[in-house]
Amino acid sequence: MLNMTPKEIFERKALRINPAKTCQPIGALYASLGIHNCLPHSHGSQGCCAYHRSHLTRHYKEPIMASTSSFTEGSSVFGGGANLRQALKTIFQVYDPEIVAVHTTCLSETIGDDLPSLIKKAREDGIIPEGKFVIHTNTPSYVGSHVTGFSNMTAAMVKYFAKKNGASKDTINVVPGYVEPSDMREIKRLVGQMGIKYILFPDTSDVLDSPQRARFSMYPKGGVKIEDLKDTGSSKITLSLGKFASEGAATLLDQMCEVPYKVLDLPIGIAATDRFIEALIEVTGKEPPESITDERGRVVDIMTDMLQYFHGKKVAVFGDPDQVISMTEFLVHLGMKPVHIVTGTPGKYFERRIKEIVKGVVDNPNVKAFGDLFLLHQWIKNEPVDLLIGNTYGKYIARAEDIPFVRFGFPILDRIGHSYFPTVGYRGAMRLLEKMLDALLDRQDRDAPDSKFELVM
Amino acid sequence: MNGVVLKERTGQVYEKGAGPFKLQCNLDSLPGAVSQRACVFCGSRVVLYPITDALHLIHGPIGCAVYTWDIRGALSSDRELHRFSFSTDLREKDVIFGGEKKLEAALLELIERYNPEAAFVYSTCIVGIIGDDIGAVCKRVSKKTGIKCIPVQSEGFKGNKRAGYEAACRALINLIGDGDIEGISPFSVNILGDFNLAGEIWIIKDYYRRMGIEVVSTITGDGRVKDISRAHGAKLNVVQCSGATLALAKMMKEKYGIPYIRVSYFGVDDMADALYRVADFFKDRQIMENTKALINDELNKLYPALKEFRRELAGKRAAIYVGGAFKAFSLIKAFRLLGMKVVLVGSQTGTKEDYEELEAITDPGTIIVDDSNPLELSEFLKEKKVDIFVGGVKERPIAYKLGIGFCDHNHERKEALEGFIGMYNFAKEVYSTVMSPVWRFVPRKEG
Numbered sequence: 001m002l003n004m005t006p007k008e009i010f011e012r013k014a015l016r017i018n019p020a021k022t023c024q025p026i027g028a029l030y031a032s033l034g035i036h037n038c039l040p041h042s043h044g045s046q047g048c049c050a051y052h053r054s055h056l057t058r059h060y061k062e063p064i065m066a067s068t069s070s071f072t073e074g075s076s077v078f079g080g081g082a083n084l085r086q087a088l089k090t091i092f093q094v095y096d097p098e099i100v101a102v103h104t105t106c107l108s109e110t111i112g113d114d115l116p117s118l119i120k121k122a123r124e125d126g127i128i129p130e131g132k133f134v135i136h137t138n139t140p141s142y143v144g145s146h147v148t149g150f151s152n153m154t155a156a157m158v159k160y161f162a163k164k165n166g167a168s169k170d171t172i173n174v175v176p177g178y179v180e181p182s183d184m185r186e187i188k189r190l191v192g193q194m195g196i197k198y199i200l201f202p203d204t205s206d207v208l209d210s211p212q213r214a215r216f217s218m219y220p221k222g223g224v225k226i227e228d229l230k231d232t233g234s235s236k237i238t239l240s241l242g243k244f245a246s247e248g249a250a251t252l253l254d255q256m257c258e259v260p261y262k263v264l265d266l267p268i269g270i271a272a273t274d275r276f277i278e279a280l281i282e283v284t285g286k287e288p289p290e291s292i293t294d295e296r297g298r299v300v301d302i303m304t305d306m307l308q309y310f311h312g313k314k315v316a317v318f319g320d321p322d323q324v325i326s327m328t329e330f331l332v333h334l335g336m337k338p339v340h341i342v343t344g345t346p347g348k349y350f351e352r353r354i355k356e357i358v359k360g361v362v363d364n365p366n367v368k369a370f371g372d373l374f375l376l377h378q379w380i381k382n383e384p385v386d387l388l389i390g391n392t393y394g395k396y397i398a399r400a401e402d403i404p405f406v407r408f409g410f411p412i413l414d415r416i417g418h419s420y421f422p423t424v425g426y427r428g429a430m431r432l433l434e435k436m437l438d439a440l441l442d443r444q445d446r447d448a449p450d451s452k453f454e455l456v457m
Numbered sequence: 458m459n460g461v462v463l464k465e466r467t468g469q470v471y472e473k474g475a476g477p478f479k480l481q482c483n484l485d486s487l488p489g490a491v492s493q494r495a496c497v498f499c500g501s502r503v504v505l506y507p508i509t510d511a512l513h514l515i516h517g518p519i520g521c522a523v524y525t526w527d528i529r530g531a532l533s534s535d536r537e538l539h540r541f542s543f544s545t546d547l548r549e550k551d552v553i554f555g556g557e558k559k560l561e562a563a564l565l566e567l568i569e570r571y572n573p574e575a576a577f578v579y580s581t582c583i584v585g586i587i588g589d590d591i592g593a594v595c596k597r598v599s600k601k602t603g604i605k606c607i608p609v610q611s612e613g614f615k616g617n618k619r620a621g622y623e624a625a626c627r628a629l630i631n632l633i634g635d636g637d638i639e640g641i642s643p644f645s646v647n648i649l650g651d652f653n654l655a656g657e658i659w660i661i662k663d664y665y666r667r668m669g670i671e672v673v674s675t676i677t678g679d680g681r682v683k684d685i686s687r688a689h690g691a692k693l694n695v696v697q698c699s700g701a702t703l704a705l706a707k708m709m710k711e712k713y714g715i716p717y718i719r720v721s722y723f724g725v726d727d728m729a730d731a732l733y734r735v736a737d738f739f740k741d742r743q744i745m746e747n748t749k750a751l752i753n754d755e756l757n758k759l760y761p762a763l764k765e766f767r768r769e770l771a772g773k774r775a776a777i778y779v780g781g782a783f784k785a786f787s788l789i790k791a792f793r794l795l796g797m798k799v800v801l802v803g804s805q806t807g808t809k810e811d812y813e814e815l816e817a818i819t820d821p822g823t824i825i826v827d828d829s830n831p832l833e834l835s836e837f838l839k840e841k842k843v844d845i846f847v848g849g850v851k852e853r854p855i856a857y858k859l860g861i862g863f864c865d866h867n868h869e870r871k872e873a874l875e876g877f878i879g880m881y882n883f884a885k886e887v888y889s890t891v892m893s894p895v896w897r898f899v900p901r902k903e904g
Contacts, residue, residue: 001537001540001541004570004571006570012566013559013562014545014558014559014560014562014563014566015543015544015545015546015562015563015566015567016519016522016542016543016544016545016546017541017542017543018526018541018542019519019522019523019526019542019544019546021519021523022519022520022523022524023518023519023520023523025520026520039491041489044582044613044614045496045582045613045614046486046492046494046495046496046613046617047495047496047497047498047499047521047582047613048496048520048613049492050492050493050494050495050496050499050851051495051499051520051521051524051525052524053851054524054528054850054851055523055524057850057851057853057854058850061853061854061857062854062858063831063851063854063855063858064851065491065831066491067489067490067491067492068486068488068489068490068491068492069488069489070485070486070487070488070489070490070492071582071613071614072485072614072615072616073614073615073616075614076582076585076586076614083488084488086487086488086489087488087489088489089489090463090465090487090488090489090490091489093463093464094461094463094489094490094832095491095832105582106517106518106520106547106552106581106582106583107582107583107586107613107614110552110583110586110587111586140518140549140552141518141519141520141583142518142547142548142549142551142552142583143548143549145519210858212857212858212860212899212900213858213900214858214859214860214899214900214901215839215858215859216831216832216835216855216858216859217858218831218832344519393526
């Protein structure tokens with residue numbers, strides 16, 4: 001199907017072909033699911049909410065709950081205020097969440113619904129019951145990407161709840177970024193093993209990887225609790241993992257409650273994980289237990305065992321900026337050559353950072369923020385690669401060009417594992433190593449003539 | 458069962474036998490409900506999407522394009538232009554200054570690059586608000602390129618999915634009427650309302666071929682612009698499903714005097730009925746004989762194969778929640794054929810007539826529901842002690858979380874469920890999920 005992608009590259013200004021991103025509200029919805037007892041609410045037409053739920057359902061294979069303001073023609077003319085009031089009534093009456101996290105859509109943004117006033121009025125009129133919360137963020141679909149939406153909703157958690165209340169001075173905040181429930185679980189495990197008290201937000205573990213219990217629950221047991229969000233303002237420091245998805249919340253916390261922060265790359269790959277652990281040591285003075293050092297050692301051991309299979313291989317990577325930045329660095333440390341790197345999310349920092357990482361390894365890397373998969377495919381046609389890494393949509397290119405393919409990032413609609421096995425931390429690095437090696441060695445086996453087909457590799 | 462039903466929704470839920478039948482439908486969803494419904498754009502997009510040699514350009518922010526990118530598995534026998542995601546990816550400045558120029562540039566570039574047979578330009582919520590005149594852009598580009606560019610007025614907020622079907626049909630009627638209809642057989646049909654999921658339309662086309670009937674066009678599954686442009690040359694429109702393309706059949710009747718019949722290709726009775734009714738229409742002895750022979754032949758193969766499944770499945774209980782209600786009729790019959798009992802049936806977009814028929818064909822005690830939500834559905838499933846739930850993407854994990862079987866009778870089906878072979882596939886799928894050993898490991902179900 002992609003055999004019509006031309007090799008020659010031309011400037012396109014008005015057109016996106018096979019995008020490498022999606023819109024803000026889905027990211028906001030995902031972040032909201034990381035609050036305990038929260039019902040995400042989409043302020044706009046039904047379609048947006050249906051699409052976001054379907055897309056997330058396909059990725060997580062879990063029921064994704066979210067309500068919608070169900071805009072009609074009337075609401076788009078007269079504003080969605082009445083719809084939001086009715087929605088909040090319905091939600092608290094029937095679904096009884098502790099908190100409703102409202103995100104806007106391009107429709108409600110453009111007609112200019114003033115969410116803070118609407119929420120304030122609903123509170124005054126008793127539509128929001130005592131002890132219940134409604135927070136919101138603005139997520140116009142025509143700005144940024146799903147990563148921006150995640151970042152905005154995470155910042156909204158700070159905006160509505162963070163207080164300098166003197167709760168605990170030795171707690172650290174960790175903003176995990178737009179990662180899988182498995183990654184959030186792994187980050188908690190690492191921090192926990194270091195004996196550090198932490199508040200992780202948002203936290204979708206135990207929400208989107210919930211076990212089979214023969215019952216349906218609107219609000220599975222996971223998610224950051226509101227009292228913890230309130231305490232974030234009293235933490236010692238915030239560690240934000242991933243500049244694109246997590247810096248917003250950290251800077252806001254600093255402004256509001258003077259909690260200093262550090263922005264780190266997502267701890268994907270060995271060096272980025274090292275930096276995360278080092279940062280934990282630095283801010284808490286605690287040393288990692290032997291178990292963590294052992295994990296690291298195992299990663300290095302695999303890398304040394306298999307280095308010849310990675311060395312010099314050309315790779316194309318695409319996906320969300322935070323993931324792609326760390327992955328690119330990991331590839332460089334494996335002796336590979338990331339030659340084509342694309343994210344759909346806009347932002348100049350991405351290109352700068354990637355060029356910094358591949359400096360001295362790849363002479364003229366193709367790097368683009370705000371790009372799409374059509375462009376990536378064209379680059380690959382001009383300079384073929386040995387491995388393609390990205391979300392499910394990469395399978396079209398992998399097939400068209402017959403390239404080994406590792407699924408990584410969001411969304412993954414055609415495989416499972418991503419929400420159960422982390423890619424962050426040393427364990428995550430091990431899993432990535434296994435996946436990449438499998439892809440490369442399966443290909444070597446497949447292509448080898450009988451005479452070169454080997455048992456031991 | 459009233460515990461979980463919203464007060465405002467009680468008119469949309471009915472338990473057969475509990476008082477005289479009355480069900481509200483076609484209402485806007487209550488704001489705040491976790492509705493399973495989608496929007497106008499979604500309706501138009503799904504109807505037009507399987508036209509494989511047309512360009513589908515979505516004018517709006519990126520999400521609308523991403524979420525409908527190759528998501529339904531509508532198969533093509535050759536070109537696959539429908540599987541791309543093309544979007545104008547509107548940004549903030551376009552929303553302020555208007556996106557018409559961008560749209561025109563995008564359309565021109567795509568037409569030059571992909572040389573489509575026609576182009577559909579979909580309007581999204583935001584385009585409706587900022588007021589881009591996509592009709593004017595389409596007209597200009599058509600003139601410049603000679604390619605028919607058709608605006609699809611599918612702003613999401615202008616109703617529900619059903620309104621989107623109609624918008625798609627209004628777009629489609631523009632394609633019909635240009636083609637040369639010389640030489641079309643007097644025994645000819647258009648197939649409407651099938652999307653060729655898992656190759657289903659190929660099964661149905663083969664049946665018509667064996668009956669001696671020419672299929673002029675398939676609208677929209679495995680659809681081709683050129684065939685559709687000749688659709689007015691067919692003698693009969695055969696419309697499947699609850700109404701995605703019913704509006705088109707009506708328009709074609711008015712404009713070209715082509716009669717239509719509504720059929721279902723799901724289940725044995727409905728499949729046979731569909732073919733007989735088509736044969737009847739042509740009043741030709743040979744066609745009728747061919748049809749009888751075909752059906753006999755297929756049933757002789759099918760019945761022995763179904764027996765095994767029936768023995769194990771008899772007495773099991775099924776729940777159905779689908780997009781269009783028409784599908785539900787066939788499903789109820791199909792479950793009966795397997796000896797199973799349908800205890801819940803509902804749809805997102807059923808009409809008054811649909812629900813009246815559902816009431817007529819279901820057993821007492823069956824819950825009939827319009828525009829339901831996960832909380833209601835899961836309560837109903839528990840209450841009725843269901844063994845299998847039939848639904849779409851968002852229903853699947855709910856069923857699994859409850860520890861019951863699931864069958865996708867929506868667009869995620871991977872096996873053809875239409876035709877006689879489809880009944881076999883359906884039985885096999887129901888069997889494999891209901892009888893799966895995995896349920897042994899599910900914690901004991903709560904009272």
